[in-house]
Amino acid sequence: MAQRVVKLYLAFVLVFLYLPIVVMIAMAFNRSALYEMPFTFDLVWFKALSTNERLLQASWNSVWIACINTVIATALGTLAAYAFARYEFRAKRLLQLLLFPPITIPWLIIGTSMLIFFFWTGIGRGLHAILLGHVALSLPYVIVVVGARFANFGPELEEAAASLGATPWQAFWRVTIPVLAPGITAAALFAFAVSFDQFVISYFLAPPGTSTLPVEIYTSIRKGFTPEINAISSIIILFSMGLMLIVARNYKFGGDN
Amino acid sequence: MSRVDILHVSKRYGSFAALDNVTITFNDGEFFGLLGPSGSGKTTLLRSVAGFIVPDEGSISFDGEQVENVPVHRRAIGMVFQSYALFPHLTIADNVGFGLDVRSTPREDIRKRVTEMLGLVRLSGLEGRYPKQLSGGQQQRVALARALITRPKVLLLDEPLGALDRRLRQEMQVELKEIQRETGVTAIFVTHDQEEALTLSDRIAIIDQGKLIQVDAPQTVYERPANIFAANFLGDANVFRGTPVKDGLKLADGTMIETLKAATGAAIVRPEKLRVASGRKKAAGNSLAGEITQAIYSGASVTYRIRTKAMGDVPLLAFIQNQTGEVLDTGTLVTVSWDKDQTIPVAP
Amino acid sequence: MTRQARTVFALTAPAYLWLAVTVLLPLATMLYFSFLTASPLGGKEVQFTLKHYTDFFTKQIYWYNAWRSVELGLYVTALCLIIGYPAALGLAKYIKGRWREAIFLLIILPFWSNALVRTFSWTMVLREPFNILFSYPAIVVGLVHAYLPYAILTCYISLQAIDDSLIEAGRSLGATPAQAFRRITLPLSMPGIMAAIFLIFVPVIGSFMEPRILGGKDAIMLGPIIEGQFITAFNWPLGAALSFTMLGMVLLILLAASPFLKHQMARS
Numbered sequence: 001m002a003q004r005v006v007k008l009y010l011a012f013v014l015v016f017l018y019l020p021i022v023v024m025i026a027m028a029f030n031r032s033a034l035y036e037m038p039f040t041f042d043l044v045w046f047k048a049l050s051t052n053e054r055l056l057q058a059s060w061n062s063v064w065i066a067c068i069n070t071v072i073a074t075a076l077g078t079l080a081a082y083a084f085a086r087y088e089f090r091a092k093r094l095l096q097l098l099l100f101p102p103i104t105i106p107w108l109i110i111g112t113s114m115l116i117f118f119f120w121t122g123i124g125r126g127l128h129a130i131l132l133g134h135v136a137l138s139l140p141y142v143i144v145v146v147g148a149r150f151a152n153f154g155p156e157l158e159e160a161a162a163s164l165g166a167t168p169w170q171a172f173w174r175v176t177i178p179v180l181a182p183g184i185t186a187a188a189l190f191a192f193a194v195s196f197d198q199f200v201i202s203y204f205l206a207p208p209g210t211s212t213l214p215v216e217i218y219t220s221i222r223k224g225f226t227p228e229i230n231a232i233s234s235i236i237i238l239f240s241m242g243l244m245l246i247v248a249r250n251y252k253f254g255g256d257n
Numbered sequence: 258m259s260r261v262d263i264l265h266v267s268k269r270y271g272s273f274a275a276l277d278n279v280t281i282t283f284n285d286g287e288f289f290g291l292l293g294p295s296g297s298g299k300t301t302l303l304r305s306v307a308g309f310i311v312p313d314e315g316s317i318s319f320d321g322e323q324v325e326n327v328p329v330h331r332r333a334i335g336m337v338f339q340s341y342a343l344f345p346h347l348t349i350a351d352n353v354g355f356g357l358d359v360r361s362t363p364r365e366d367i368r369k370r371v372t373e374m375l376g377l378v379r380l381s382g383l384e385g386r387y388p389k390q391l392s393g394g395q396q397q398r399v400a401l402a403r404a405l406i407t408r409p410k411v412l413l414l415d416e417p418l419g420a421l422d423r424r425l426r427q428e429m430q431v432e433l434k435e436i437q438r439e440t441g442v443t444a445i446f447v448t449h450d451q452e453e454a455l456t457l458s459d460r461i462a463i464i465d466q467g468k469l470i471q472v473d474a475p476q477t478v479y480e481r482p483a484n485i486f487a488a489n490f491l492g493d494a495n496v497f498r499g500t501p502v503k504d505g506l507k508l509a510d511g512t513m514i515e516t517l518k519a520a521t522g523a524a525i526v527r528p529e530k531l532r533v534a535s536g537r538k539k540a541a542g543n544s545l546a547g548e549i550t551q552a553i554y555s556g557a558s559v560t561y562r563i564r565t566k567a568m569g570d571v572p573l574l575a576f577i578q579n580q581t582g583e584v585l586d587t588g589t590l591v592t593v594s595w596d597k598d599q600t601i602p603v604a605p
Numbered sequence: 606m607t608r609q610a611r612t613v614f615a616l617t618a619p620a621y622l623w624l625a626v627t628v629l630l631p632l633a634t635m636l637y638f639s640f641l642t643a644s645p646l647g648g649k650e651v652q653f654t655l656k657h658y659t660d661f662f663t664k665q666i667y668w669y670n671a672w673r674s675v676e677l678g679l680y681v682t683a684l685c686l687i688i689g690y691p692a693a694l695g696l697a698k699y700i701k702g703r704w705r706e707a708i709f710l711l712i713i714l715p716f717w718s719n720a721l722v723r724t725f726s727w728t729m730v731l732r733e734p735f736n737i738l739f740s741y742p743a744i745v746v747g748l749v750h751a752y753l754p755y756a757i758l759t760c761y762i763s764l765q766a767i768d769d770s771l772i773e774a775g776r777s778l779g780a781t782p783a784q785a786f787r788r789i790t791l792p793l794s795m796p797g798i799m800a801a802i803f804l805i806f807v808p809v810i811g812s813f814m815e816p817r818i819l820g821g822k823d824a825i826m827l828g829p830i831i832e833g834q835f836i837t838a839f840n841w842p843l844g845a846a847l848s849f850t851m852l853g854m855v856l857l858i859l860l861a862a863s864p865f866l867k868h869q870m871a872r873s
Contacts, residue, residue: 013689016750016753020729024722105852109852113848117631197718
């Protein structure tokens with residue numbers, strides 16, 4: 001009895017979470033631009049999308065920035081996580097506290113402050129500025145996720161390697177990195193997702209004429225709406241969720257253990 | 258297979274002395290047990306020999322060669338960790354072969370040695386498994402094979418059997434001792450389990466608060482403990498305190514206790530050395546009159562707690578072999594007696 | 606420097622240098638800008654002023670907008686917890702095995718998918734037959750949808766960490782199921798609830814994209830006003846001052862709640 005009530009309730013929550021996404025995806029395949037019923041299956045918006053130069057260019061920018069961001073954030077974050085896990089030093093608490101501002105201060109404030117600073121110092125706006133910002137937002141996630149993996153194994157494995165004759169370098173590459181691999185992979189996918197989905201920071205740092213996909217979508221929505229946005233949005237959301245599924249398979253965060 | 262010399266080694270953490278001027282020699286081929294309560298410094302000593310800890314003072318040498326400044330990976334040690342520390346991402350064969358692999362040993366040789374070592378620890382055929390798929394006892398043996406494959410000068414074991422249940426632990430003790438004898442490696446192990454220390458060691462060191470209390474063969478440490486701490490830490494002991502007189506001690510209530518040799522203020526008697534008889538009888542050697550306050554029957558033996566005037570609040574503890582199947586009731590008035598030769602003077 | 610200090614420095618410096626240049630220095634610069642009469646760009650003459658801050662406290666329009674933001678934060682946080690906590694409880698204590706894993710995954714799946722796109726998707730649902738698009742309720746619905754997974758996730762994590770034997774112990778001592786929940790489960794899951802409040806309330810106060818897309822002319826809140834200062838009005842010092850006022854407001858609210866938070870944390 002209790003089981004059925006619980007399942008019913010969870011079903012209701014899931015419907016709430018997925019209803020708009022399903023509707024949006026359905027509308028992407030509907031011929032009418034004004035969501036008129038009856039539903040007529042058509043790929044017209046996907047065809048329109050394939051010739052929309054602005055959206056395609058923005059998509060390309062987004063993918064590239066996300067890839068570079070992933071490499072930089074994962075590398076720098078893993079190094080810092082290693083220092084936190086394996087060394088005791090005085091500034092450790094302070095450095096760990098400094099990870100909070102990028103996560104907890106509203107993106108609106110982070111984004112506008114970047115805009116001011118980058119303009120003031122001559123770094124300026126553009127894809128390079130967007131990349132700078134994305135890495136900053138990804139770093140805390142990478143450090144936390146890789147750090148959580150570190151928490152699962154103490155220094156004994158590296159000590160065991162040393163006792164068996166491995167140099168610190170050998171121990172790092174042959175024991176530390178392989179054992180961390182699932183955590184690093186998950187962190188990299190998170191970093192990709194953070195960057196690929198990031199709108200607020202990119203919005204303030206994108207100069208006219210250059211933008212990332214979310215910024216382009218926002219501009220289109222605000223300007224008056226072009227239905228191929230539905231098509232590209234559907235693609236993005238399926239892509240993001242697919243990515244998330246890979247993360248979940250690799251790394252059971254918040255799961256039963 | 259080496260001799261390890263520890264000379265005046267000290268290690269301090271702030272004001273806490275983990276090791277306080279420790280000097281000890283581990284002989285070639287010896288199985289040596291470091292025994293002490295947690296925080297006594299036994300693990301610090303083991304990790305100093307391994308090279309994970311660099312002592313503040315003193316020297317450590319393998320076969321006369323000083324190693325304090327040699328990093329762990331060049332010390333030619335083998336170590337078995339309490340948690341085993343098996344590499345979860347490598348197969349059993351790769352775990353065992355790791356030490357040879359990092360030394361760039363040819364593949365074929367590694368394979369041969371791995372097979373050999375797995376044979377030694379009786380795990381042949383499990384080469385392709387992963388550590389998670391093995392039982393605790395099997396993991397323990399993999400850790401041992403991995404540590405021994407490089408033919409280390411000294412094998413270090415940190416609470417090697419601590420994670421196993423009692424049955425398995427006893428089995429592994431026998432096996433561990435056999436493998437050590439077969440390989441002839443100098444082995445040093447840390448434990449807080451007295452039974453394990455007695456069973457495995459050729460010699461034992463009792464450590465407390467960073468200092469060596471006693472270094473001797475297990476039997477000597479048990480039968481002739483150096484002080485009250487050693488007596489209580491290895492086994493149980495009835496402790497008598499009093500003023501030294503000729504041939505023994507005079508206890509607080511005036512009772513005289515004869516001791517093996519001249520005492521300085523304290524003496525101990527192991528509980529199994531006591532005899533308990535009901536009634537008040539004069540017996541040879543030392544004897545005290547008392548009343549049984551607790552009797553615990555445990556099959557092979559019976560444990561009595563006996564209140565005596567001489568000992569006041571501290572009951573005498575007696576382990577009596579169950580030869581008759583009889584158990585004396587609480588409240589029984591008894592005479593406790595024991596030999597003078599079993600009354601060992603100890604430093605208070 | 607000792608050897609270890611050098612290693613630690615080499616490992617942490619790249620990440621923290623990056624964070625300094627992109628987060629800490631910008632925040633400091635923004636604080637500086639908020640006290641200037643105009644943006645000091647292109648060699649413009651500027652003076653120090655407190656005007657932007659005094660404006661906030663004297664002009665009713667800012668007050669009103671700030672209140673609307675706080676109110677929105679309260680509504681959204683409360684709704685997320687009211688809907689999310691029972692879901693987390695059901696998932697942690699009543700559903701077992703593969704079902705639990707699957708449902709959990711489905712709930713957190715939208716978590717990282719594009720927030721903008723998800724907000725946009727509501728514009729299609731809220732037209733017909735609900736007809737509440739471009740209104741205050743539409744903003745609330747969109748934000749609850751965006752942050753509900755946070756609430757479920759944090760509550761679920763702290764709920765599934767509660768050992769069932771604690772609840773059984775409570776029951777064996779004579780507690781009714783309701784008492785066991787109120788006296789054992791609820792207090793022990795407080796850290797999750799607190800985390801949810803923090804993770805939802807703060808970003809909702811700072812939101813501007815959801816109100817713009819779903820709220821239409823009802824997007825009368827602090828977030829859109831700040832965005833406007835940077836994107837259309839180009840009054841950066843005012844935008845900076847409003848940003849810091851918002852930050853201060855959030856801090857004050859959390860500080861005011863902190864004795865309560867601390868008490869709850871200490872208990873669990």
